[in-house]
Amino acid sequence: MDEPVKRVMLALVGAVALTAERADELADSLAERGGMSRDEVRGWIDEATTRWRGDAVRAGEKAGATLHGALRELGLVTRDEWDELELRVAQLEHRLRLVETKPQPLPVPRD
Numbered sequence: 001m002d003e004p005v006k007r008v009m010l011a012l013v014g015a016v017a018l019t020a021e022r023a024d025e026l027a028d029s030l031a032e033r034g035g036m037s038r039d040e041v042r043g044w045i046d047e048a049t050t051r052w053r054g055d056a057v058r059a060g061e062k063a064g065a066t067l068h069g070a071l072r073e074l075g076l077v078t079r080d081e082w083d084e085l086e087l088r089v090a091q092l093e094h095r096l097r098l099v100e101t102k103p104q105p106l107p108v109p110r111d
Helices: 003-018 020-034 038-073 079-100
Strands: none
16 A cells, blocks of 8 residues: 555544544433433444444555556556666666676686
8 A cells, every 4th residue: 555545544543543532422422312321322433433444444445546556557656666676777787797897817826
């Protein structure tokens, strides 16, 4: 997954974590008004949050795949592909230098 998509996903998870306290407050409020137990309401909120997180992950993966496909259509490469190509070029340059360098003559032993 691309770095920008990862950042968005982490931000979303962070936002959900920050709202845990707010979810507790909401569960208390709804339980008082609706005649349900706090645990029942909290379970419902947790289920909805879990479903939402799954949807967010799937949406992020789909967005990443769509972006990757669009970049492919434009003929662009990913950072990983660029790094791989840089490594391969460096290896080829090194091998070429080894071939172009004249070998040093071996010393002749004297009797």
